[in-house]
Amino acid sequence: MKTDLAHYRKEELMRVLTIMQTIRTFEEKAGMMYGLRKIGGFCHLYTGQEAVAAGAISSLDLSKDYVVTAYRDHGHAIACGMDPKKAMAELFGKVTGCSHGKGGSMHLFDLEHHFLGGNGIVGAQIPVAAGVAFSQQYQGTGGVTLCFFGDGAFHQGSVHETFNLAKIWNLPIVFIIENNQWGMGTNWKKVSAVDDFSATAGAYGMKGYSCDGLDVLEVRTTIEKAVAEARLGRPSVVEARTYRYKGHSMSDPQKYRTREEIDEYRKRDAIQAFVAKLTGEKILSEEEWKDMTQRIGAQIEEAVAFAEESPEPALSELYTDIYA
Amino acid sequence: MPELTYREALNRAMDEEMARDEKVFLIGEEVGEYDGAYKVSRGLLAKYGPKRVRDTPISELGFTGLGVGAAIAGLRPVVEWMTHNFALLAVDQVVNNAAKLRQMSGGQISVPIVFRGPNGPAEFLAAQHSQSLGSFWIHVPGLKVVAPATPSDAYGLLKSAIRDDNPVVMLEAELMYAWKGEVSEQEFLVPIGKARIAREGGDVTLITYLKPIRMVEEAADRLAEKGVRAEVIDLRSLRPLDEGTVVNSVRKTGRCVVIDEAWPMASPGVTVAQLVNSRCFDVLDAPVELVSGEDVPMPYNHTLELAAQPSVEKVIAAVGRVLYREDL
Amino acid sequence: MAELLRMIALSPTMSEGRISKWKIDEGTEFSSGDVLCEVETDKASMDYEAPQSASLLKILLQAGETANVGDPIAVIGQKGEDYAPLLKGIGPEAGGAGKAHEPERTAEKAKQEPPSVVAAQPAAARAPQPSPQPSPQPAAEAAAQPSPQPAAEQAPRPAPQAGAKGADSLPRQAPQAPARLPPSSPLARRLALEKGIDIRLVPGSGPGGRVVEHDILEFAEGTKSAAVFSGAAEPAQSAQKELRQESSIIQPSMKRLVIARRLSESFFTAPHYYLKKKIRAEALLALRATANAARPAKLSFNAFLVKIVAEALVRHPEINVYWRGPGALSAPGAAATGAAPETAGGPTPTSASASRPVLEQRHSIDIGLAVALPDGLITPVVRDCNLKSVSEIDAELVQLIEKARAGRLAPEEYEGAGFTISSLGSFGIDEFTAIINPPGSAILAVGTIVKEPVVDDRDAISVAQTLSLTLGCDHRSIDGAVGAVFLADLAGMLENPAMALV
């Protein structure tokens, strides 16, 4: 699917680019901070997949729409509008983090921006997302829920159960499979009966879409279409084929794939490609791009400084936020 | 006061709460057209329509998780599990999502949801359908767990559970649905976390919850004939546990028998026994006795099945041990 | 925006890394994800990937050099940027040397200088009370222990529940002979403490001999004695197995223990001396016979004895005294051989006896009469004997002795004798010495009346009925001569009761 740039106003294109670059810069910094042991535990970076979150989430109206995702959640959180300071502070485990340092990398939440997490169990967020869509339908809000999950999660039973529920009740939901091709260290082709996940949608009476997850505009137009359908009570399944540059998590030595494969994908980098397209069409100047990267670089630096300087949660916080 | 069955009491509670709050809805297998596998939701579909009384496919994981999602997005679902045995398919959604989302989000998100259904052995149902699984739920911080033993408590606790802003798991029992008891016509709530002293006595404290209550009361009657005045505590809530009522009673009697249908390891019963040991040590005249379900999968044969469960005789024998009376 | 590139942890356990090779040269541009250098970690050789796109401006750590995680290894940025300020404070040796000057960025620094109070404390020290402490021992380590015997079984159990008294009396210093508490329920231990009962003396009726509540209650009522139950607790077959026993242990009763303690205390603190006098008893016997002639119930010999001793004491108040030492265990008026007058906290020294001994002068004539019972001795006391007639004294004695035999004497009926009479006449004992019964200073031991030849004033030998008196005195309060005068006077009155009237 080729998309006409002219379809979008410059501000919108710049907004999408900003989201992508913010995610990229944030993730690169998060990786550094992990290496410096400022961040611990499981930390799944989104580097390489920015086009999916940015393209998909930028198409939403977050005054009524919701986003639910799994543990590789920094990108979606930022795309929804979470302040990078709050996100970085959460990674640092500080009390200023979006979850007061209780969630960490895998459990970012931002209720204000309709971002409902951040789920660490593969596939567990899928029925929850359907529930959010159920609530939207029940309350007649006109909202849609985007449910992100990966090629690994696709094989969970929750997918079948939720696809079925979504269709029988015509929930306003779009299931987005971010196929980054590696379920931890397992190549998706090895464990998948189909070579296009969107093909399964038909079995549930839903429409399936597939798009190039490295082309942000293609993602954007595809999701726009799917979201419009979902608003009319027609749930759908979208596969966005993408690639992650880093290991599954920060402790992954990545022996299962070659550097050549990674380099191959880096050449097709979604941000670079988008920038090239924008500059080629004279929508973005070199100068503007430089300004943007600098501005975002400074913003993320600031987020790190904020996280660094923020207080730890006091011990009394151990017992808070558990029961309402 | 009018008598209601346990089933009718639950039905009345849901009916009133659905009438009171548009956001309350019932979801589960056979809750609508079939009036509930155990007829607990009888008439609700007719009254509230399919939007609010939602029949699901046989997808415990799916509809339980969907309930959680609906709860975090502003609704108040009552999720009926046909039995707690089947809820094991949905444990992930209860434990990893319902109980955790509030804490993981630093308090941003609330999960006002009720999970309810029959729990524990009935008759002739064999290993997979006769399990008392309160242990699974009470283990998890973030959940509340209630287990009413009378129609009145079933009514009052279910209403409290529906109004609670936290996930509440409610244990019921198939054989209790037909139990009758007085339920005030006036609307009332039973607070979560408060035990009931079912009978007062000074010689020994018998602590139980859910279905064994009647058996324990019968044991108490028989003990009374032999001059032993047993205090019977119906816990009603397993999490949070009403520690005060338990501790005050055992401090009075110095002897304690806990009766629990669940298997003995890591069960509500041993949790209570541990509480008594730690808080009442100085007044105990005998180790706390636990009368639990036998540590075996439930057999189908009726004689074996009964032998696998607590009984009046087992309770009396345990009381004999804590009283050092061989004549009991 | 030039910045320092730092050594990062390329494996979870890496704390330092050695650069084995730089893959690009200074001045080269690179993209995010490009390999900048190879780093040897504790585990393997790893690629150091560029965290972002930039140029390598300066290498700070050369191949072959090692740096801690967090130390700068290079400067990256845009070509031509002035990065000199970044290097300020980094020593000529580059790399690792920079770390000490870099404010709180490095892991090392963070360790050394906590930025806040929190980091200064080990987590354990700040743990809130309500949270249960996790086991400090890793599970694997615990599992590796070959002997998983519970510690409780190995060590003698300290028994705080037994109270200060019980715990003190346990030979904690002597592990070779641990005096173990019998198995007992916490409630029983608490009750025993409250009632001042040594739980080791209480036979247990619970499983494995556990002492339980009703054992203590029965013991306290006196309806359960050690002897009965020590027999019952031992199975009969053990007696058959071992027909001959060197000795066996009998748990003494509470009363026995009290007698033992109090008499030892008296005997080992009060310096005793004894005065003996043999008297003729005919006149006294005749008096008794005369008095009894018209009475349906006979007055006892002891009643006369008590009355005359009382008269002697009226004349010799110096005998009716008590030497109260500092910290003396007996409260005023406490009995010597009463059954368990102690309370849980142990006897309280009175204020008078707190620092130095005092001599207590008694103003009432309260005489105790030792009575032997199967399980010990008890001394019922007749108060104000000088104000009572012989028949009153007799009536009182009958009542007291009856109560004593039934075990129903109240403390006020056996405590506080100022003088004690002990008679073994009924056992045919000629004479004996007795141990002073506090709070008195003297005790009169009375033997049996025997017929024996005596030489009278006229040197004629005749048969007389004689009685041996032995007066035991506390030398601290009664000197020998004082005691002697008293005994002589008393003897005179007993030999000639009329003397008691004048």
Added chain:
Amino acid sequence: MEAKQYDFVVIGAGPGGYVAAIRAAQLGLATAVVEKNLVGGVCLNIGCIPSKSLIHNARLFAEGKKLLEKCGAKVDLGGFDYAPAWRASRLAADRLSKGVSYLLKKNSVELIQGTATLSGASGIDVATANGSIQLKAKAVLLATGSRPRLIPGFEFDEKKILSSTGMLMSEKLPKRLFILGAGAIGMEFAYVMNAFGVEVTVAELLPRVLPLEDEEASKIVEKEFRARGVVIYTGAKASGAEVADDHVVVHLSDAQGSPLEIETDAALVSVGRTTNIDGLGLEKLGMRIERGYIITGEYHETSCAGIYAVGDITTYLQLAHTASKAGEIVAERVAHLLKGTPDPRDHVLDRLHVPSAVYCEPEVASFGLSEASAKEKAVPYAVARFPYRGNGRAVAVEAPEGQVKIVFDPDTKAILGASIVGESAADTIHEILLASKAELTVEDVAELVYAHPTVSETIMEASKAALGHAIHI
């Protein structure tokens, strides 16, 4: 500019802050205290201390006048001037504030005049007269206190619509004064002004004066005040004030809802206090704050590790002495963490054993459970009372209005709380407070031999009353 490093930085030099700072310095911590206003805080400068001075003089004035009149003297108040009494109050405040500055100096606490903002867990920016400076601290204490609460319709101009600050700072007496809010502050000013001859009207929203105190104590105080000519409206809602050139008209509706207009020369608004937490940068730190109060846990630590809070900004009673005690605990805790000095584990600020006092005439003082709170919490309790009428000393000094009320456990006879209204209440409360803290029972207190005649005997008598055998009633 290089940030200056301290162990402990205290923000606010009121009774919470300066005590904490001095204690911390005593324990060897490098300590600084940042104050934007006057050292000593509200208490010393515009609170307890100057108001006590005024109360003292008001009492002398009123009683002296009363005595002279009683003895037949013709009292001519011509030439009466309030200013000297007012100056005495300022002198007292000034003296004590200087005293605190001296103590800070003596203990090597650095005093930094300026406005502080937290820039992170350990950084503090201070805006001073000479520009901004940065401080670094291993631990921070927030002790910024409170200010009079503003309510719409009664915006302070400190000329006609006064806060307690304005009231304390005015050198002249109004002829008529309207007081909105009959809490401790309102009633103390009502007393002072009435004693100096001002026509005072008090309005309170709740159904009684001193609503935080025991109901019976309220009644006694209200009766006394009315007897002295103070006009009191309880259950009254104030909707606003019209300020004219030479007077103010206050609009009220009384307990029955009927509208009332009160013309007065000045209105004092004393309806509680607002916490000073804005501008400290707390939201950015993710600190747990509920309804304007900072939530603190063990050792008064906020939800941010290493940052503590004491005094009016927390959920404890807004009293100088709670702040001071909490400040001490924080200092000791921080010194324990940094220097290994003993942990103040046993020095907890026990909410039930904090006395509160109102220094009007008659004085009111209380602690612990009131009868109402015991009832509400369903705690088993009994109440014993003893009236001042039965006390020789109180009668002799012509102060027979008052009573001691003890709330105790009917089984154990433990003292759960007490309320005293009458002569010397704020002083005598401490003996029963000490008894309660030391877990003595009413039996113990009843047994104690008291000097006769003293007002304290009322406590012994009330304790005897608790046991059913008071002598003098």
